[in-house]
Amino acid sequence: MSxxxxxxxxxxxxAGIADAASTVRRGELVVLPTDTVYGVGADAFNPAAVTALRNAKQRGREHPPAVLVGTVRAAQALIDDLGKYGQDLIEEFWPGPLTLVCAAxxxxxxxxxxxxxxxxVRMPMHPVALELLKEVGPMAVSxxxxxxxxxxxxxxEAETQFGDAVSVYLDAGPCTSTPPSTIVDxxxxxxxVLRSGAITLEQLRSVCGTVIAELKRPEREPKTSNRETPRTAEPEATSASDEGDSGIPPAQKDDSDAP
Structure with missing residues (x-):
């Protein structure tokens, strides 16, 4: 029983932090609050626990979870290359609602x-989450x-969806910020930008200069009658400032639900 x-x-x-830490070390799942939405997490270095997380989420291997950390040092140990702007983004927005996709x-x-x-990788700005993460180390969290x-x-809401599939629920009240974290590759x-969220494109550009905006998927055309010739929906035009000088089209929207 959870x-x-x-x-x-x-x-x-x-007592909850202590129980949650022991639970994570045993390879079981924990629900924890973050500064965006609640997350469900497991020991990032326990493959069986990560599989249990994906099963609880009903997701396949093609949707790997994000990793939450309690310190910048912990993140640096996971990342092989922060790129040109990674350190600047960390200094400006961590802890906070910014997820960085980097070479591991x-x-x-x-x-x-x-x-x-x-x-x-993300370092959330929530005292309960940070306390747990500093105790157990990096967690795979979705x-x-x-x-x-x-x-x-x-x-x-989390307990209604997961029930006893999660061993410990840490209740910190309703989340005060509903937008998810912004995901930047x-x-x-x-x-x-793979997913727009709490950190705006303007905020990112104030640090990095050029940032490729999230590609907006085209809306579906209304159904046509048999006499009409269906039109193929075209993607929303993207300005040169969105694409930068690279000539690379904006990245497809990431469908990860990282908190």
Whole structure:
């Protein structure tokens, strides 16, 4: 049976963090609050635990989870190359709602899924999450919702979706920020926004200069009658400032639900 702790109470918070840390080390799942939405997480270096996380989410290996860290040093150990702007983005927006996709350190002994040698890393700005992450180290974390359902902004919503598949629920009240983290791919010469979120394109450009905006998928055309000739929907035009000087088209939207 799962256990739930009210982190507004000092004693329950202390007991909850201790229980959650032990639970993660045993390879079980924990729901934790972040500065965006609630996340469901596991030990990033335990392949069986990461598989359990994907199964609870009803997702395949093609959708690897993000990794949350409690310190910048922990993130640096996971990342092989921050690119030209990674350190500046970390200094400006961490801890906070910015997920960075970088080349992963090749020697890491983990299996997050089909990552193609990359890792999506974030340091959240939430005291409960940071306390747990500093205790257990990097965690594989995805939004606390079953695929296709809305992201959980309260622990009750997460518990309704996962039930006893999650061992510990850390309740820090309703999330105050509903937009998800912005996901930026730093594996290219010019940073690319894979998912728009809490950090705006303007904020990113204030640090990096040129940033390739998220590609907006075209809206579906309305159904036509048999007498009409269907038209193929065209992608929304993207300005030169969105693409930068690289000539590379904007990246496809990432459908990860990283918190």
């Amino acid at each position: 256990r739930r702790y009210d982190c507004a109470d000092d004693e329950q918070r202390k 350190t090749p020697s890491l002994s983990w299996d997050l899924g089909d990552t193609k040698g990359t890792v999506a 939004g606390a919702n079953v695929t296709g359902k809305p992201a959980a902004t309260t622990v009750e 730093l594996t290219y010469a010019v940073p690319r």
